[in-house]
Amino acid sequence: MIVVLKKQITETQKHAIKEFLKGHSFKVKEIVGQEETVLGAVGERRIDPREVLLLDGVLEVIPISKPYKLASRELKKSDTIVQVGNVKIGGNRIAVIAGPCAVESREQIMEVARKVRESGAVILRGGAFKPRTSPYSFQGLGEEGLKYLREAGDAYDMPIATEIVSPGDVDMMAGYIDMFQIGARNMQNFELLKAVGKTGMPVLLKRGLSATIEEWLMASEYLMASGTDQVILCERGIRTYESATRNTLDISAIPVVQKLTHLPVIADPSHATGLRDMVAPMSLSIIAAGASGFVVEVHNDPDKAFSDGPQSLYPQQFDKLMKDVEALCPVVGKSLVRTPRTRIISPDSAVPVSVQSDELVVAFQGERGAYSEQAVQHVFDAEVKTLACHLFKDAFEAVMTRKARYAVLPVENTLGGTVNEVLDLLNVYPDLTVVGERQIRIRHNLIGLQDATLEGVKRVFSHPQGIAQCSEFLTKEIPFAEAVPFFDTAGSVTHIVEIGDPSCVAIASENAAKRSGVKILRDGIETNSRNYTRFYVLTREEDAQEFRSSITADRVAMVFSVHDRPGSLFDVLKTLSDYGLNMKKLESRPIPGKPWEYSFFVESELIDMEKLHRASQEIIEHTDSFRILGTYKGDT
Ligand code: PEP
Ligand code: MN
Numbered sequence: 011m012i013v014v015l016k017k018q019i020t021e022t023q024k025h026a027i028k029e030f031l032k033g034h035s036f037k038v039k040e041i042v043g044q045e046e047t048v049l050g051a052v053g054e055r056r057i058d059p060r061e062v063l064l065l066d067g068v069l070e071v072i073p074i075s076k077p078y079k080l081a082s083r084e085l086k087k088s089d090t091i092v093q094v095g096n097v098k099i100g101g102n103r104i105a106v107i108a109g110p111c112a113v114e115s116r117e118q119i120m121e122v123a124r125k126v127r128e129s130g131a132v133i134l135r136g137g138a139f140k141p142r143t144s145p146y147s148f149q150g151l152g153e154e155g156l157k158y159l160r161e162a163g164d165a166y167d168m169p170i171a172t173e174i175v176s177p178g179d180v181d182m183m184a185g186y187i188d189m190f191q192i193g194a195r196n197m198q199n200f201e202l203l204k205a206v207g208k209t210g211m212p213v214l215l216k217r218g219l220s221a222t223i224e225e226w227l228m229a230s231e232y233l234m235a236s237g238t239d240q241v242i243l244c245e246r247g248i249r250t251y252e253s254a255t256r257n258t259l260d261i262s263a264i265p266v267v268q269k270l271t272h273l274p275v276i277a278d279p280s281h282a283t284g285l286r287d288m289v290a291p292m293s294l295s296i297i298a299a300g301a302s303g304f305v306v307e308v309h310n311d312p313d314k315a316f317s318d319g320p321q322s323l324y325p326q327q328f329d330k331l332m333k334d335v336e337a338l339c340p341v342v343g344k345s346l347v348r349t350p351r352t353r354i355i356s357p358d359s360a361v362p363v364s365v366q367s368d369e370l371v372v373a374f375q376g377e378r379g380a381y382s383e384q385a386v387q388h389v390f391d392a393e394v395k396t397l398a399c400h401l402f403k404d405a406f407e408a409v410m411t412r413k414a415r416y417a418v419l420p421v422e423n424t425l426g427g428t429v430n431e432v433l434d435l436l437n438v439y440p441d442l443t444v445v446g447e448r449q450i451r452i453r454h455n456l457i458g459l460q461d462a463t464l465e466g467v468k469r470v471f472s473h474p475q476g477i478a479q480c481s482e483f484l485t486k487e488i489p490f491a492e493a494v495p496f497f498d499t500a501g502s503v504t505h506i507v508e509i510g511d512p513s514c515v516a517i518a519s520e521n522a523a524k525r526s527g528v529k530i531l532r533d534g535i536e537t538n539s540r541n542y543t544r545f546y547v548l549t550r551e552e553d554a555q556e557f558r559s560s561i562t563a564d565r566v567a568m569v570f571s572v573h574d575r576p577g578s579l580f581d582v583l584k585t586l587s588d589y590g591l592n593m594k595k596l597e598s599r600p601i602p603g604k605p606w607e608y609s610f611f612v613e614s615e616l617i618d619m620e621k622l623h624r625a626s627q628e629i630i631e632h633t634d635s636f637r638i639l640g641t642y643k644g645d646t
């Protein structure tokens with residue numbers, strides 16, 4: 011059952027409730043949500059819920075209707091984020107796990123690890139204990155394989171995941187690996203589930219070859235009841251009468267399961283299809299279906315692989331796939347998880363960055379649930395502490411006065427154009443610098459109170475941009491409604507809640523609706539679905555290194571004003587051209603207090619820091635003022 015606690019509950023009361031439940035043989039788990047704190051109580055015994063309701067501090071007692079309790083969405087509404095080493099999976103992230111079917115030798119796993127890491131995988135897979143259909147097939151290298159896998163993971167800064175087949179191996183394997191994998195053939199090996207669950211470590215739970223979704227979720231319940239809350243579910247194809255592919259990838263299981271559980275769901279297109287040419291299209295469909303990532307088999311020489319060669323990708327196929335995944339992520343409102351650049355190799359980006367700090371606060375403009383807050387969560391993390399600022403200027407001030415370490419502010423929308431106020435403020439706060447860029451897709455929703463209907467709408471509140479961007483829906487579907495401009499989108503949702511009239515609705519993000527506990531009458535109502543806003547990540551100059559150390563900057567933003575003489579702007583642009591700085595954006599802004607004088611704002615590609623430095627020296631000669639606003643990894 012779910013025991014919802016009163017907001018004003020004291021620690022003593024909470025303790026008494028927990029003790030009462032434990033005294034009745036319940037396992038108790040406290041879940042702190044944004045809106046409420048609940049206790050999940052699971053056990054074999056039944057008690058009359060009214061006994062719990064009578065305890066001080068209890069607001070409500072709700073039975074969990076599903077047979078799986080700890081795994082159920084009824085118990086925990088927010089997405090669980092599973093942490094594997096330094097990689098987080100779940101929420102709005104897409105994480106990719108890759109590696110060979112089996113670890114075959116030290117050289118092989120090192121080579122595959124290097125390749126998949128370079129292309130963007132964040133967790134390395136590889137079997138050391140292989141459950142093979144034939145006793146005569148390669149069974150894996152055992153502990154020796156784990157040693158090689160660990161070495162490769164450490165060398166290329168990737169946590170490692172591998173399959174366990176015997177409860178007796180738990181302790182030995184726990185010493186090497188970051189995540190256990192329970193294979194399809196062992197999904198209902200309950201002794202194995204219990205032994206692995208007890209470690210509290212992350213577990214990748216494959217769906218059984220013929221398991222129903224409920225059986226699969228019950229297997230995750232075994233893991234959770236034994237002591238881990240770090241479970242990732244993995245759809246890997248089920249047995250059907252179809253023989254064209256090795257198994258049948260049950261794509262629809264992804265949204266179904268995601269609705270039933272708070273645990274992250276991923277899928278394995280390699281074992282699902284058995285054919286490498288099917289792996290890339292299926293991976294994309296897995297992302298499109300709403301999964302939190304996928305796991306694929308990649309081999310440096312698939313034709314000589316000891317197992318599953320025909321379904322293993324060539325490294326170059328994997329590389330191409332990762333580029334397509336990167337392009338798809340913003341379309342589904344997700345961010346590709348990248349490993350922060352540490353000691354090795356080439357191209358990397360900064361998103362999402364996990365900056366380890368307790369007092370990490372990020373400022374944004376608008377109310378909670380605003381699109382800008384969503385952007386913060388894409389750059390950092392869904393759990394990062396955010397500071398809602400009324401004005402853009404307040405967000406700049408918050409960083410200046412160290413109330414926030416970073417601010418994430420919009421600079422441009424694909425439909426609405428440049429956010430001039432933010433560009434102008436960059437001039438006013440020279441101590442702040444741009445360290446990152448992030449684009450997110452803007453999806454508007456028509457949001458109303460629980461009893462609102464489309465036919466009954468009289469007034470629609472939103473930011474003027476929100477109203478303009480949904481004009482087609484408004485004129486076609488609810489022409490009788492009056493559009494009312496409001497200060498911001500998320501604020502318009504709080505406003506309709508305050509009015510309490512079901513004929514008043516708002517246009518805002520899904521997050522804003524969730525936060526206010528109101529319903530979405532219609533989603534995706536924007537006229538143009540290719541609607542993106544890009545944001546800058548700003549911080550104080552002296553703190554910039556922390557963010558920048560994990561990225562390779564490939565963009566630079568600068569601002570300058572030129573001498574009043576013929577060709578002065580041309581001189582600057584020529585310098586950019588001379589040093590190979592490919593300009594991506596040029597904007598002019600009036601200089602406050604200097605009528606009819608302008609500053610120019612430029613964004614350019616950046617390949618070579620040394621060249622930027624030399625170009626800057628020259629530009630200073632041609633300008634009245636010049637400042638580099640920041641260098642960052644571009645996201646557009
Ligand atoms: C594997 O991932 O190597 C594997 C054997 O997968 P499954 O258990 O899904 O068959
Ligand atoms: Mn395999």
